Structures are given as C-alpha cells and as structure tokens.
Amino acid sequence: MNPEPGQIRPAVLLLSGGLDSTTLLALAVRQGYQIHALSFRYGQRHAVELEAARRAAARYGVARHLIVDIDLRTFGGSVLTSHGEVPRDRPLDAPGIPATYVPARNTIFLAYALAFAEVTGASDIFIGVNALDYSGYPDCRPEYIESFERMANLATRAAAEGRRLVIHAPLIRMAKREIIELGLQLGVDYADTSSCYDPAPDGTACGHCDACRLRLRGFAEAGATDPVRYAGHPTH
Amino acid sequence: MNPEPGQIRPAVLLLSGGLDSTTLLALAVRQGYQIHALSFRYGQRHAVELEAARRAAARYGVARHLIVDIDLRTFGGSVLTSHGEVPRDRPLDAPGIPATYVPARNTIFLAYALAFAEVTGASDIFIGVNALDYSGYPDCRPEYIESFERMANLATRAAAEGRRLVIHAPLIRMAKREIIELGLQLGVDYADTSSCYDPAPDGTACGHCDACRLRLRGFAEAGATDPVRYAGHPTH
Numbered sequence: 001m002n003p004e005p006g007q008i009r010p011a012v013l014l015l016s017g018g019l020d021s022t023t024l025l026a027l028a029v030r031q032g033y034q035i036h037a038l039s040f041r042y043g044q045r046h047a048v049e050l051e052a053a054r055r056a057a058a059r060y061g062v063a064r065h066l067i068v069d070i071d072l073r074t075f076g077g078s079v080l081t082s083h084g085e086v087p088r089d090r091p092l093d094a095p096g097i098p099a100t101y102v103p104a105r106n107t108i109f110l111a112y113a114l115a116f117a118e119v120t121g122a123s124d125i126f127i128g129v130n131a132l133d134y135s136g137y138p139d140c141r142p143e144y145i146e147s148f149e150r151m152a153n154l155a156t157r158a159a160a161e162g163r164r165l166v167i168h169a170p171l172i173r174m175a176k177r178e179i180i181e182l183g184l185q186l187g188v189d190y191a192d193t194s195s196c197y198d199p200a201p202d203g204t205a206c207g208h209c210d211a212c213r214l215r216l217r218g219f220a221e222a223g224a225t226d227p228v229r230y231a232g233h234p235t236h
Numbered sequence: 237m238n239p240e241p242g243q244i245r246p247a248v249l250l251l252s253g254g255l256d257s258t259t260l261l262a263l264a265v266r267q268g269y270q271i272h273a274l275s276f277r278y279g280q281r282h283a284v285e286l287e288a289a290r291r292a293a294a295r296y297g298v299a300r301h302l303i304v305d306i307d308l309r310t311f312g313g314s315v316l317t318s319h320g321e322v323p324r325d326r327p328l329d330a331p332g333i334p335a336t337y338v339p340a341r342n343t344i345f346l347a348y349a350l351a352f353a354e355v356t357g358a359s360d361i362f363i364g365v366n367a368l369d370y371s372g373y374p375d376c377r378p379e380y381i382e383s384f385e386r387m388a389n390l391a392t393r394a395a396a397e398g399r400r401l402v403i404h405a406p407l408i409r410m411a412k413r414e415i416i417e418l419g420l421q422l423g424v425d426y427a428d429t430s431s432c433y434d435p436a437p438d439g440t441a442c443g444h445c446d447a448c449r450l451r452l453r454g455f456a457e458a459g460a461t462d463p464v465r466y467a468g469h470p471t472h
Contacts, residue, residue: 066310072351074304104351107391111347115308115340138396147390151383155343160374 003032010034010063011124011168012117014109017052018195019215020128020171023183025060027170028126030186035062036120038113042105043073048203052194059192064120068112072102088208106139110148110167117165118156125152126168132175145169176218184224191227204229239268246270246299247360247404248353250345253288254431255451256364256407259419261296263406264362266422271298272356274349278341279309284439288430295428300356304348308338324444342375346384346403353401354392361388362404368411381405412454420460427463440465 003009011033015021028035039053050067057065106129113125129140138144149167153159171179183190195215196205205212207230219226239245247269251257264271275289286303293301342365349361365376374380385403389395407415419426431451432441441448443466455462 068307068310070306071304074302103354104347104392107350107387108344108347111340111344114343118339138393139391141390144387144390147383147387151343151380151387154377154380154383155375156340157374 007032008034009124010036010120010122011126012036012038012113012120012122013062013126014113014128015039015053015056015065016128017049017054017056017193018128018211019176019183019190019193019218020130020179022052022056022190022193023179023186023188024126024128024171025056025062026183026186026188028168029060033124033126035060036116036122037062037065038109038116039065039067040109040112041067041069042102043071048199048201049194051203052192055192059189066116070108070112072105072108088206089213104139106137106144107148110152114152114156114165118158121158123158123163124166124168126170128171129169130174130176130179131172140172142169142172145172175221176214177221180218180222180224184222189227193228195228200231204231206231243268244270245360246272246356246358247362248272248274248349248356248358249298249362250349250364251275251289251292251301252364253285253290253292253429254364254447255412255419255426255429255454256366256415258288258292258426258429259415259422259424260362260364260407261292261298262419262422262424264404265296269360269362271296272352272358273298273301274345274352275301275303276345276348277303277305278338279307284435284437285430287439288428291428295425302352306344306348308341308344323446324442325449340375342373342380343384346388350388350392350401354394357394359394359399360402360404362406364407365405366410366412366415367408376408378405378408381408411457412450413457416454416458416460420458425463429464431464436467440467442467 009032011028013025013028013035015025015037016039025035037057039050041047041050054065110127117125129145131140131142145167149165152165152167159165194203195211197209197211198206205228216226245268247264249261249264249271251261251273252275261271273293275286277283277286290301346363353361365381367376367378381403385401388401388403395401430439431447433445433447434442441464452462
C-alpha cells in the first residue's frame, strides 16, 4: 500500500549503491515514501559501492543515510569478504550456491533495518533482493522474505503494540532486464551505480564477475547501453 | 537432542556474561556440545559484563570466543545504549515494555549467531532468553524464538542443503529462582557473572535496576546468597 498523497510515511531502505537497490530507491521515492537509507561497510572488497550509495542517497534526497560498520570478515565464509578469488566468467545459470554468498548477510542486514525502522517509527522496509538472478542465494527467495516478515512482526515493540511491519521486495521476481527497464522509466542514472564484486580502486568494473555479467546481459536484453566503465573487454 | 557420547557437536552460544547466559553455557557444556561463544560490544553501558563473558568462556573451555563490535548506539532507542537514566526500583511486574528494551537486539544477535553457525558448521544455537522475567520484551517470547528458527531454516546455505538448524532457549519458561537452582546444581560460580544494567566502573552492581532486583529476588527465593558485590543496600 502506497502512502496517501500529502502523508509522510517513513520507510527504511537497504541501499548498497548497486543497480538493484538504486532502482528500488527511485521506486520507493516515486511511491511517496520518506526514505531512511541504510548501508553497511561489512568488509566487502567492493567498498567502492558505498560511494555509489552516498551519491544515490544525495540525489534522491533521503531523510537520513546511515552507514553502519559491521565486520563480517570476522566470520569469513565468502570470497566477498576474504582474499579468495572472485570467480570470473562462471556460467551464470550454474546450479548451487556461489562462492560470493555471504553467510546470513541478508538476515543481518534486515535485522539492522528492523532496529532502524523501530526507532524511526517506520512500518515499511525495502530490500532489493532478486530471486531470479541470484537463485543460488537462499536469502533472496520469496519464502525467506515472507518468513522474515512474520518473525519481525513478533520481534519488536512496534509489533507488540499493534503496528504491522511490511518487508517490501518489489524486484524479487523481476529479471535484470525488467529492473533496468523500470529504472530507466524512473530516470535512474545507472552511471552512478556500482555492481562489480571486484572493482579496481578507481571504481572501474571488472566485467567478468557474476554481478558484472548479469548486469551487462540485462542491459543488452533491454536494448540499452550500460554507462559504467569496464576494464578491457567485458563478457556476458 | 543432545550429542551422542564421543561425538563432537559444535554449537553457537550467545554469551553476555550475565546470570542466564552463564547458566546456559554450563548446561550446554554438560550436554556435550562443543561451544563457539559469541558476545557483543554494542555500546551497552554495562560493558563490564564482557569481562564476565571472557571469564566464563575461559572457565568452560569454549572452542572459540568471538566478541563482535556492533554499534547499536547509532540507532538509539534504549537507555541501555544512551545517556538516559536506567530506571531504579521500578515495580518488577509493571506492564509494558521497559526503557531498557533495545530495538531488535535479539534479532541482531541471532542473525550474527546464524552467520557464525554457518561458518563453524554448527546446527545448534543457544540463547538464554527468559520469557517470565522479561515478559515486557517482545523478543524474549517463545513464539518469537520459534519464528526466528523457521526463518533461519530458509536463510542459509546449510538449510538449503538440508541441515536443519535448531534454536535452543532452554531457560525461556523458567523463573529466575529455577535458573539459579539449575546453575548451582551445575556448579556455576555466580560471583563471576554480571547482570547489572548500570554497574560502577569497578563492576560493583547498583542493586536497584530491574536486572539486579530480579537477580536478588531469584537468589532469595532459591534460599541462596548472591555472591556479587552490590553498592549500598540493594532492594528486591
């Protein structure tokens, strides 16, 4: 349910600075929510995406943008937070869970979002997960998001006092092509977004990790050109 | 289900260093689990409890004790993480959610425990929540814990691969008196634990916050003496 015209309805939005969450931000702003954006510095090797998150937050005039430091490197278990190699040119439809999976990442992110929602008085949390492109990530599936929402409605003071919390994941069943088409309609400037798992220090995308290749394939299918810079000759 | 004799069964245990989680640790060790303890430095004013957690972890020979820095002060919303006053001599059975409630705290703690369980290969997570003494905290209720467990079983690689995860909250329906009696049977040295929400820098308990008074009442009902030091004349 979108807010009524003229009504200020605060929402917490998980903003990585990537293509999906920036499209999500444009969508939630268009729907009339007052956005409290939440990003994480979690030891990811692609911290350049936080700069993209800052740019998006500024561009869309969010009410507040909080960057929380959490150290998932302590736990290990993912090449995204370690010195392992990010897989290059992997078949995009390979079965199983990719090495880039970070244990319980979305559960941790959503748990913080829940705390942030509680203190800002928000009843709405937006997350840009996508079940099609990341079918190997268990915490991107619709049944996971629904289950988190049920849990969240037992977890908080707000819920105990009868304010129902909704987790919005409007991109969850969309193909990358559809997300890009939606974003272009909404006027998203994709030059400002960062998706690469293994970018150069200046932000240049590698063009060979899963994230780059899903993105490039999405742009190709949408008949559009990806405006970000890639190193060498990207594949998709 | 306890581990078979001789079988090493790793478990993640949330250890605050308080009375409940130290009793929980003694219980899980007695049941034969190999413990991976997890504590948090979360901006709590009672950080002296982390020293108690370290002592308990050493005493019980845990396989690993991880102390994770998370900054819940960023969010605010609780006197435990702010400069607000911890309520003194409040009626213990007052209805409603106390000012010491920290938004989404157990959800954040359990989310980290889930990540830790995934990388250590543990299928068991122990949490010392108690629904009777903390009936005002929504995230201490049995239905909340059950809902988190259902969510967790959709969230992780382990779950996707068929390893079922169990959240153990064996103290959840026990009175403080019963927890203390159990701990004394297990040989817990309660002098080493710290429960106070507002201790002096040297660790002396205030004797007037909810946590002190629940603890003192529990010891009185168990016919035992609380060995920790209190400032002045505690009430219960």
